[in-house]
Amino acid sequence: MPELPEVENVVRSVAAHLAGRRIISTRFTSRFVTPGNRAKLTQRLAGRRIESVRRRGKFILIALDQGTLTVHLGMTGKLLLEKALTPGQAGEHTHGVFHLDDGMLLYHDPRQFGRIEFSEGAPPRVARLGPEPLEISFEEFRARLRRKARIKALLLNQTFLAGLGNIYADESLFAAGIHPLTIASKLTDTRAKKLYDAIQGILTQAIQLGGSSISDYVNAQGERGWFQMEHRVYGREGEPCANCGRPIGKILVAQRGTHYCAACQKK
């Protein structure tokens, strides 16, 4: 679920509530979400003050008065604010509980692909990320396309651009009229510019609409997104293409379901 627009909305829905809060205590129950020594993590977080919350790629960076807490939502992770001052009954898939000086923050993640990690300095996983798609210049974007990988795979590669996932990669390629199996280095300047514009336009609109709630995505206040109404190919296999009316196809690229229109998207 959570790609750049969803993570951005989670951050926006949580930032004002968390800034300035103090962490009283925490509890973590998954060896996958919180790998390593969980008792040590709990110990390091106790008493810390939250300075700010921001997004980098699909990562949520929570700056503390000492160190940084990095949260990645994986496929099914959610951060949820609980205004109740008393600890609620943790659900089956609640793997993180942050008891704050004002309210509570829960981490919920059925598949446990998400991660909650503490680091003293800059988190190492974040250091490897490519540029932000909404900040990169066209010139740099063009230069980074000089690779032989298939464009869909490249868009999913977080060291190429940070934040695109399966939904927005498919939607961007459709909007740009580019076949997902196109070799990136073979894109002309004109088509590269179309893709650049498509990525920025789609991400911007998706952020404004609160992200895509295709299954159960909600922000930290429990609010759904509406960009799924704007999807043209993702999840629309067999439906008529909005452009030409031919059925939307689905293939496997980089082990991911890839939705596209064979007539409108050319290699």
Next chain:
DNA sequence: ATCGGTACCTGCACGC
């Protein structure tokens, strides 16, 4: 250095 395939974990839809 790059690329593609596999593994990680749980829930759900689908076909028999």
Next chain:
DNA sequence: TGCGTGCAGGTACCGA
């Protein structure tokens, strides 16, 4: 009804 299979918003890691 019940069970096996495949698939799902993501990323790390391995071998080629």
